[in-house]
Amino acid sequence: MPGRRCPRRGRRLPVRRTRCAPRPAPRTTDLLAQRFDHIVFTGSGSVGRIVMGAAARHLTPVTLELGGKSPVWFDDDARLHRAARRLAWAKFTNAGQTCVAPDYVMTTPGRIPALVDALQQAITDLWGADPRTSRDYGRIVNERQFDRLTALFDGTEAVIGGECDRAERCIAPAVVTLPTADHPTVSPAAVHPLLREEVFGPVLPILLVDSAEHAAQVINRGDKPLALYVFTSSARTRRLFEQHTSSGAVVHDASLVHVAATGLPFGGVGASGMVA
Template identity: 40%
Template sequence: MDVLKIDKSFNKKRQFFDEGKTKGYEFRKENLIKLKNVIKKYESEIMEALYLDLHKPAFEAFTSEIGILYEEIRYTLKHLKGWMKPKRVHTSFVLHPSSSYLYSEPLGVTLIIGPWNYPFQLLFAPLVGAIAAGNCAILKPSDQTKHISNLVAKIIQETYEDNYISVVQGPGSIIGSHLIQRFPFNHIFFTGSPSVGKKILSMAADTLTPVTLELGGKSPVIVHKDANIDISARKLTWAKFFNAGQTCVCPDYLLIHESIKDVFIEKMIYYIKDFFGENPIESENFARIINKKRYEILENWLHEGTLLIGGQCDKNSLFIAPTIIDQITPESSIMQDEIFGPILPVITYKDINEIVPIIRKNRYPLSLYLYTRNKELEKFVIETFEFGGGCINNGILHLVNPNLPFGGVGNSGMGRYHGKSSFDAFSHKKSILKTKQWIDPPLLYAPYSDGKLKFVRKIFK
């Protein structure tokens, strides 16, 4: 890494931003269109790089890394002009003759740090928000996905001037020692693990840099006795094993009513075979584990409980089969950390209240999923547990809707993005009170009197 080169690049961005070049609507629109066009140009290369890095099936690569970005850019372009307009808000009577406005103002030079599990989409989706809000940006792709990292650098260099958007590559250690601690960014957007997120937040505190943290956690899935067994099993099987379970909103463990457990697991086993065949290692529809370190962590958990399906693994190809494990308790080691892989532990319950301490043991998950036809149970679950977002009778798809802000709570993150929330994440809301001068009531000015005090008491009651 060339520190002097990054110094120069950062300073050029600061100067470019201070000149006001990024603030106009046409500039933002033009560069969002550029982003969409260059993604289209390199679509096949992006999918090939995702296959080389993660063995991602073409369907999963397109839908989760490319198609979702097209929708995010389309939605942003449709609404951007409206988002940029000052918003008039209510003004209390005591402030008349005045009116109140909110101005959305870009923050400046931003840093976006991407993860390895969706290495293209989770780097470029925040960039859509940064561009829309009128900022400059430095992107730091994951060093675990070399092919995508190199392609991202090529795409950005080809599309944008260095004084506007650029890429820094290298090991994660450069984030702390050479980026966050060295440069006064106006906002940092990080997607990754809670452990690294804590370090990012700690380093950013030295310069009071605002941070968006998109982290993770053990996201529970609850299947109640009244669920549609066939459809629920199919949806859960897809959501759990999409990208080999390496998804921040992946259903982490299954809480299922004991009366339907056996038939439901039978259905899941049926759909695992239907999706990936009798021998999933030969399937072109199943991804691989990112690296040997993650593989070894996951392999160790295969020795817990009782295998109902799966358990096959191959270290050379970093393959772990879709796996369901029974006879798991909340004290099992697999229940202490986010799994982030294709292993689903199963815990049964008789009464819905039994799930409360289990979920609270791993509090503040990024997502929660409930399969039921009971509206009262929906209400109970939504109101009882703190979680970032989720689905009723579906899995992981809530993050696709740009109208739904996406983000965690507590240990699973802070801040929201997608759609207008991305624009807001990279904006400062500047509050302005505008007062007309055709009259200047003497009420606020000294000398004060009992009459004035009596009048304001009535106003504020």
């Protein structure tokens, strides 16, 4: 399949960008002006704020499912390949375009080479040597989102994949690192947009942290995520994330699958959503 690698540091695609605040479509604006008994919205936090503001005018209760940056902690060396396969499947299903997709991975520096190798093997097992030719690998929903995602590669170092084909709206599964990731800040105020906004696409950053405690601090400095995925064999580490972070869900040794458990509640906290 024809294609090329996405831009790296110092190179940029000619993309169309806007810095204007998002606006709902006119039909949505008309709907928001009505006096509903309850509003249910699924989408981005920026539009969720618009929906909530419109609902407040009529004191209408809202249910917001907003996604966000769902983190992963990894230190399960004994079950490395199982963890990598589950992580790759969850991240790159539908080309990363799910609200509970793993958004970024945190681990210690010495674990990165083995994790990258295991992720590469998992991607090959799931979608072949060139996922762009796989009938099971998704496409980006439109060109605007394709351009947004390829712009996120600026200033990163790709360690896996990332080949792009704009005509096909295809971005191969990509795992990247950031030069400043040894002191990561994941929040709307982060320097790099990859750490600032929900990725919602097939780009997975790996961030270096000193320990699980450091990872919990990174999570707590940002907005509360919709999901938190913990791959560890340590009961102490599980308790650390359960007791010292806040998220819509904490899932151990898996990702994404909890939304299929219909007997479990589902929702976010704060910026990742709310149920009224």
